Amino acid sequence: MSDWQPDALLAGFEQLRLEFPADYDGPVVATLVRLPGPRRDRAALYVHGFVDYFFQAHMAERFAAEGYAFYALDLRKHGRSLLAGQHPCYCSDLSEYYAELTRAIEVIGLEEGDVPLLLAGHSTGGLLAALYAHEGEARARLGALWLNSPFFDFYAPSPVRAQIAAAAALGRLFPFLNNPNRLSALYPMSLHKRYRGEWDFDLRLKPIEGFPTYFGWLAAIRRAHARVHTGLAIACPVLAMHSDRSEQASEWRDSLMSADIVLDVADMKRWSPGLGAEITLCEIPGGMHDLVLSRREPRERAFAELFGWLQRRGFGGTSQSVATAASAQST
Secondary structure: OOOOEEOOOOOOOEEEEEEEEEEOOEEEEEEEEEOOOOOOOOEEEEEOOOOOOOOOHHHHHHHHHOOOEEEEEEOOOOHHHOOOOOOOOOOOOHHHHHHHHHHHHHHHHHHHOOOOEEEEEEOHHHHHHHHHHHHOOOHHHEEEEEEEOOOOOOOOOHHHHHHHHHHHHHHOOOOOOEEOOOOOOHHHHHHEOOOOOOEOOOOOOOOOOOOOEEHHHHHHHHHHHHHHHHOOOEOOOEEEEEEOOEOOOOOOOHHHHHOEOOOOHHHHHHHHHHOEOOEEEEEEOOOOOOHHHOOHHHHHHHHHHHHHHHHHOOOOOOHHHHHHHHHHHHO
């Protein structure tokens, strides 16, 4: 395709703007980002989480080193796709994103040919990817699904869950009511190099204080969770990956750098087996919520486990990855 442009956020990457019919916020776009290179015999499409966008250049480079054409999607109203006047990160139903996933898969087919395709989703992107793999228009094109700490339930005590349910019920009538307290700053602070992390990302697109959590969005997430809890019928193999533990805190402590402090890994273990016929659960000791943004050892273990799993399912992979995965499994 001829409309690829240099990406304004990541040097060496390209972006393609995808336009869709207007919705309740006006014009709608999504942005497909790629690491350009020669045609490969396999491809990956990555979907980010809530209050998030694609900035993990090291992940794209790792996929390229393993022989994959790498693409990432900034969903509508997120990151590169957020337009003036829109409600950031909002959707009234997760199925609103299906159109851009289908279009991205079509573009990858045009660019790379009919090659095995891995769909990868992190957190809310993992929830979306699972639902799309179950019922999306182009689900037959998916050769495998990788879920990086998928958002299958709220990590909250019973009183807070009751408050979420009440807010979601109110959100059906008043979707743009929101929680002014926003999200905890501890997780993004654990990532960004200006604070306690090692990563750089645009704080306008992924702010430390987050964006408002709209009650209509909560209603959409609760409906999506209910569908996962009922059970899905994903046809392709699924790798559900998560940390070995979760931790909650109201103030900083160093142990937060080696745990999922956003979601409960017990929920991932509970609901992942019901996604389809071939499900593999993989625990990454010391992993953070976004496993590929963890400290070096758990991050490398996550990559090794992923590429080893893919190689065993016919996607190929370097001998180094397979050997590293085998070593990780034996420790």
